[in-house]
Amino acid sequence: GRHKDQQRRSGFHYQGLAFDQDSLNIFAGLCAVDNPKHVEEMLRALKANGLSCTRMGAYKPRTNPYAFQGHGKDCLPWVFDLAGKYDIKVIAMEVTHESHMQEIDRALAEAGRPCGVIMQIGTRNTQNFELLKAIGKQNEYPALLKRGFGITLNESLNAAEYLASEGNSQVIFCLRGMKSEFGAPHRNMVDFAQVPTVKRLTRMPVCIDPSHSVGSRDVAPDGVLELCHATAQGVLAGANMVLVDFHPAPTKALVDGPQALTLNELEPFLKDMEIAKKAY
Numbered sequence: 001g002r003h004k005d006q007q008r009r010s011g012f013h014y015q016g017l018a019f020d021q022d023s024l025n026i027f028a029g030l031c032a033v034d035n036p037k038h039v040e041e042m043l044r045a046l047k048a049n050g051l052s053c054t055r056m057g058a059y060k061p062r063t064n065p066y067a068f069q070g071h072g073k074d075c076l077p078w079v080f081d082l083a084g085k086y087d088i089k090v091i092a093m094e095v096t097h098e099s100h101m102q103e104i105d106r107a108l109a110e111a112g113r114p115c116g117v118i119m120q121i122g123t124r125n126t127q128n129f130e131l132l133k134a135i136g137k138q139n140e141y142p143a144l145l146k147r148g149f150g151i152t153l154n155e156s157l158n159a160a161e162y163l164a165s166e167g168n169s170q171v172i173f174c175l176r177g178m179k180s181e182f183g184a185p186h187r188n189m190v191d192f193a194q195v196p197t198v199k200r201l202t203r204m205p206v207c208i209d210p211s212h213s214v215g216s217r218d219v220a221p222d223g224v225l226e227l228c229h230a231t232a233q234g235v236l237a238g239a240n241m242v243l244v245d246f247h248p249a250p251t252k253a254l255v256d257g258p259q260a261l262t263l264n265e266l267e268p269f270l271k272d273m274e275i276a277k278k279a280y
């Protein structure tokens with residue numbers, strides 16, 4: 001049974017949007033910014049579906065040094081211009097170094113601050129304490145901390161505490177699966193049953209990343225993508241934010257194409273989320 005009186009209202013407002021343990025914000029977008037055509041097609045689809053948040057990776061931490069590393073600061077001016085054109089209020093963007101936050105800040109100022117940015121800290125940097133302290137020392141930009149893929153939940157929650165203890169009061173925690181052969185054939189072991197656990201243990205809004213958890217477009221016997229099943233499970237468990245990869249042409253994506261949903265899957269995806277949210 002649900003104990004409504006136990007609901008913990010916390011969180012924050014950013015760019016006019018609520019981020020708390022009751023809200024649900026969908027951040028569909030590109031895993032990695034590749035070219036203006038794809039970014040524009042993506043943002044146009046978001047606007048057509050009434051969305052005002054997105055994910056866009058400019059700085060990509062890659063396993064292979066010869067793989068595409070992201071366009072970095074060079075793409076920021078046109079990404080922010082396009083965000084303004086399509087009324088995008090918030091972009092979640094991974095930063096792997098403190099200097100990236102400064103580059104983003106400068107580019108936003110030069111573009112006339114058309115949108116806000118949530119500083120995403122990836123799973124490879126969950127315990128990069130110097131990065132956490134740098135993002136924690138400012139309170140202008142919210143932080144989205146991915147759980148570490150190979151450490152305990154408690155260790156990841158302690159990492160979030162680094163952001164908060166330095167003074168950032170706008171922290172979102174993201175479940176994105178654990179690296180484990182036991183999760184195969186999924187890319188990671190899906191961990192969305194821990195959404196309510198993190199909400200109970202902390203005051204943070206909890207995000208799920210079904211794309212990096214499941215990592216494929218495999219279809220279940222009922223005809224539904226397993227990635228969509230996982231998302232619905234996370235939303236049904238009370239997730240407050242969904243980070244999900246889409247791409248206008250997944251076969252042309254420079255990073256993680258095999259897990260990207262196509263633009264014509266956006267509308268049914270959002271309808272499913274609506275049903276799951278209502279059922280929560």
Ligand code: PEP
Pocket residue numbers: 031057061094121122123124146176209212
């Ligand atoms: C991402 O969201 O682009 C990403 C690299 O995720 P993770 O850090 O969870 O692997």
